[in-house]
Structures are given as C-alpha cells and as structure tokens.
Amino acid sequence: MTQSVLEHLKNAEGMMFGRLARAAKVRIGHRTGIGVTVPVALRDALADPSQRQLCARHIADLAVDPRIIAEAETLLRRQQLYRFASSKLMAHRGSAAEKVCFYAASRTLARASDQRRRQLLLDLPSDKGPLDRFTLSRRDGALVIPALDWTVIKEAVAEAKEAFAEGSKSRAGTKKFMATAKLPGDPMASKIMALAKHPSVLRFVGKYLDGLPILYRINLIKSENIDIEDNSSQFHHLDPEGIRQVKIFLLVSDVDDDSGPLHLLKTDASDEVQVKLGYRQRRLPDTEVNAIVGTDRLVKCTGASGTLAIGDTSRCFHFGSRPGKSQRYIVMLQYLTPFCEEFPVDADKVGGKFAALAKDDDFDMRLLGASR
Numbered sequence: 001m002t003q004s005v006l007e008h009l010k011n012a013e014g015m016m017f018g019r020l021a022r023a024a025k026v027r028i029g030h031r032t033g034i035g036v037t038v039p040v041a042l043r044d045a046l047a048d049p050s051q052r053q054l055c056a057r058h059i060a061d062l063a064v065d066p067r068i069i070a071e072a073e074t075l076l077r078r079q080q081l082y083r084f085a086s087s088k089l090m091a092h093r094g095s096a097a098e099k100v101c102f103y104a105a106s107r108t109l110a111r112a113s114d115q116r117r118r119q120l121l122l123d124l125p126s127d128k129g130p131l132d133r134f135t136l137s138r139r140d141g142a143l144v145i146p147a148l149d150w151t152v153i154k155e156a157v158a159e160a161k162e163a164f165a166e167g168s169k170s171r172a173g174t175k176k177f178m179a180t181a182k183l184p185g186d187p188m189a190s191k192i193m194a195l196a197k198h199p200s201v202l203r204f205v206g207k208y209l210d211g212l213p214i215l216y217r218i219n220l221i222k223s224e225n226i227d228i229e230d231n232s233s234q235f236h237h238l239d240p241e242g243i244r245q246v247k248i249f250l251l252v253s254d255v256d257d258d259s260g261p262l263h264l265l266k267t268d269a270s271d272e273v274q275v276k277l278g279y280r281q282r283r284l285p286d287t288e289v290n291a292i293v294g295t296d297r298l299v300k301c302t303g304a305s306g307t308l309a310i311g312d313t314s315r316c317f318h319f320g321s322r323p324g325k326s327q328r329y330i331v332m333l334q335y336l337t338p339f340c341e342e343f344p345v346d347a348d349k350v351g352g353k354f355a356a357l358a359k360d361d362d363f364d365m366r367l368l369g370a371s372r
Contacts, residue, residue, distance in 0.1 A: 036085055037085065037086070038082055039344070039346040041346045042081060042105055042346055045109055046108075051108055054108050055076060059073060062103070063138045064096065064243075064267075065272070065274070068096045068097050068271060074097075083101070084101040085345060087344045090102045091240040091341045092281055094280065094281075096274045096279065102243070103242060103243045103339050106338075106346075107337075107339040110338065110372055113366075113372045114211060116362075117338070118210065120366065121211050124203055126199070127198070127200065129198055129201070130148045131200045131201055132203060134204060135204075135207065138208070138267065139267060140299075141264070141270070142267075142311045142316050143311070144303060144307065145307065146307055147251075147303060152191075153195060153306050153308075155194070155195075156191045156194070159190060159192055160181075160331050163220055164181050164220065164329055179221075181220040187354065188354070195250070205246045209335065209337050212366055212367060214336045214368070214369040215334075216241075216334045216342075216369060217353045218332065218354075219331070219332040220329075220330075220332075221329070222327060223327060224321075224327060225321055228323060233283075233319065233321065234321055234322050235285060236286065236288075237281075238270070238274075238313070238314055238318075239314050240314075241340050242336060242339070243314055243340070244314055245314045245337070245340065246311075246335045247313050248308055248335075249309040249311075250333070251303055251306065251307040251309065251329075251330055252330055252331060253328060253330075254303075255301070255302050255303060255307070258325040259324050259325075260320060260321045260322045260323065260328050261302045261320060262309055263300055263301065263318060264311040265293070265297060265298050265318065266316060267316055269317075270315055284317065289317060314340075338350045338369075338372045349371070350369045352370075355369040358370040
C-alpha cells in the first residue's frame with residue numbers, strides 16, 4: 001500500500017471507512033485497524049493521466065445524479081483508491097459514488113474486454129423479436145411490457161408452469177416467503193434459456209449495459225405472499241451486485257395488486273433517495289422513501305401471464321412479495337456487466353451460474369461468465 005493511501009487512512013474519513021470494512025468482514029490491517037488492498041494494476045493504471053481520463057468518461061457515461069458524479073470525480077481526482085478498491089466492501093457497504101468509481105475503474109482496466117463485448121453485441125444474429133421495439137431508459141430504469149404474442153415467451157411460460165407443477169421445495173436463500181423451482185432437464189436446452197439467450201433479448205439488455213452482458217442467473221420463484229419478514233426484500237432496497245444490472249421478470253401467473261407484485265422506483269427518484277440518505281446497503285421503510293420522493297415514480301409490475309417486468313435493480317429501489325390473497329409465480333433472468341463489484345476490480349475471470357456449461361467459443365464463454 002502506498003504512503004499516500006496510508007495518509008488518507010489516518011484521517012477521520014478513513015477511520016469511518018475502516019469501520020465499514022470491519023462490518024463487511026473485509027480483512028483489516030494489524031496496526032491501523034484498517035486495511036483495504038489496492039491492486040497494483042489499479043494503482044498503476046490510474047497514475048496514468050490518459051487512463052484517468054478514460055475512467056472519468058466512464059463515470060460521466062453512467063448518467064446518474066450529478067451530485068453522485070461530482071463525488072465520484074472527486075474520489076478519482078484525489079486518488080482515494082482505497083475508497084473503492086474492494087469488491088466485497090463495495091457490494092455490501094459502498095456508497096453510490098464509490099460504486100460508480102469501482103465500475104469505471106474496472107472497465108478502464110478491462111479495456112480490451114469492454115471493446116470485445118461491444119463488438120459481440122453488434123455482431124448478434126439479426127433474429128428479430130418484439131423486444132427490438134423497446135428501450136430501457138436510463139432515466140427510468142424500469143419498464144413493464146404487456147404480454148407479447150411471441151412463441152419464445154409462450155414456450156418459456158409453459159415450461160415454467162410445468163417446473164412449478166413438479167414442486168418448489170427449496171427456499172430462495174433465507175427468504176421464508178419465497179420458494180424456487182428448478183430448470184427442467186438440461187438447462188442449456190430449456191425454453192427458458194432460449195428466451196434468456198435470444199438475440200432480441202440480448203440486444204435489449206446490451207444496449208442498456210453497453211455491451212454483451214453476462215447471463216448470471218436464472219431463478220424460478222414462487223412468492224407465498226403470506227407474512228412480512230423484517231429486514232427483507234419486502235422493503236425498499238438496491239441489489240448489491242453493481243452500479244448497473246438488468247433483471248427481467250417473466251410473469252408466469254397473472255399478477256395483480258393481491259399477488260404481492262414487484263414495485264420499482266425509477267432511477268431518477270432512486271438517485272434522490274441515495275443522495276438524501278447517504279445510502280449504503282440497507283432496507284428502507286416506505287415512509288422514509290415516500291417522504292423524499294413520494295409515490296408518483298413507483299412502477300407497479302402487474303399484468304397477465306407472459307408480461308415482462310424489467311428493471312435495473314441496482315439503480316432502482318424496489319420491493320415485492322408483500323402479503324396478498326394469491327401466490328405469484330415468475331421467472332427471473334439476471335444480467336450483469338463484467339465490471340460490477342460481484343467480481344474483483346482487476347479480475348481475470350468472472351463467473352455465473354452457467355459458466356461451467358459454456359461452449360468453447362468466445363461468445364458463449366463471455367455470455368455465461370466463463371470469460372471476462
């Protein structure tokens with residue numbers, strides 16, 4: 001660790017960050033009680049003025065609240081690398097500005113990967129689909145597309161219904177109000193995977209994420225919608241994987257107000273909440289959020305079976321699965337960038353649920369996270 005970084009760690013701001021590091025169970029230094037390892041590649045890259053300029057462009061391109069951008073630019077200008085060097089710390093306790101810096105720095109370090117993914121997006125087969133008519137706005141970060149007359153979606157819905165009929169025993173992590181079902185048979189040959197990998201879907205997601213995304217996870221989720229669980233995803237929160245991601249929720253069952261629907265707070269409103277509260281990964285009650293931005297920019301994700309509810313759940317505060325009169329069945333497709341804090345800032349490899357199943361070709365390996 002450089003002397004300049006050690007000097008920063010001694011001030012009050014550094015002491016506060018050290019407490020956050022301990023809370024996130026990040027290894028700490030033996031003398032100062034603080035320790036965030038700054039990768040040599042990151043330190044050396046951002047010592048180069050041209051690389052810092054590229055990093056600054058990536059920050060500006062994110063189109064987040066100007067106050068978040070200004071704070072991120074200050075972190076970069078002052079070379080406070082320890083503030084955003086740890087992927088684990090960013091995922092669990094990073095501020096919006098720190099997460100922005102992590103993303104921009106990671107993308108700067110992986111310039112070749114960034115360019116390759118942009119090209120792969122352009123080279124996608126020309127197979128057209130109804131999603132080619134839609135765009136996910138960065139100002140909104142949320143979109144509900146009514147059920148489409150598209151065979152790819154209809155087949156995915158039918159397959160999901162069969163999977164749920166076979167049983168949904170395992171719980172979704174620690175969430176007692178959710179259960180999951182398994183993809184049927186060979187997951188790579190499933191109709192749901194065909195939807196997730198369809199060129200129209202990848203173009204839609206890739207335009208938002210600036211390149212071929214990583215298909216990180218597919219979940220088949222049944223929401224019981226019976227009880228409220230404290231400190232759960234039933235309250236406003238942001239997902240921790242990065243400053244940007246896309247989740248596509250395919251409604252398998254009809255979803256109405258009594259089905260515990262997902263709600264997404266548009267990105268411009270969510271940015272206001274982050275800035276006002278100095279948000280670092282936690283659950284927020286409705287009263288706290290509504291007092292800042294009201295409810296006018298809250299998107300309710302209801303609709304008939306086959307509806308697509310789409311959101312950047314790292315930018316949009318969201319909640320769902322609240323008590324209702326009926327259960328909710330959905331398929332969740334999660335797409336990440338290789339520059340998110342799910343992976344180290346200088347990672348050679350990334351990952352994903354299907355990485356081990358990727359074909360031995362550049363496109364499939366990058367799409368499924370087997371290669372950055």
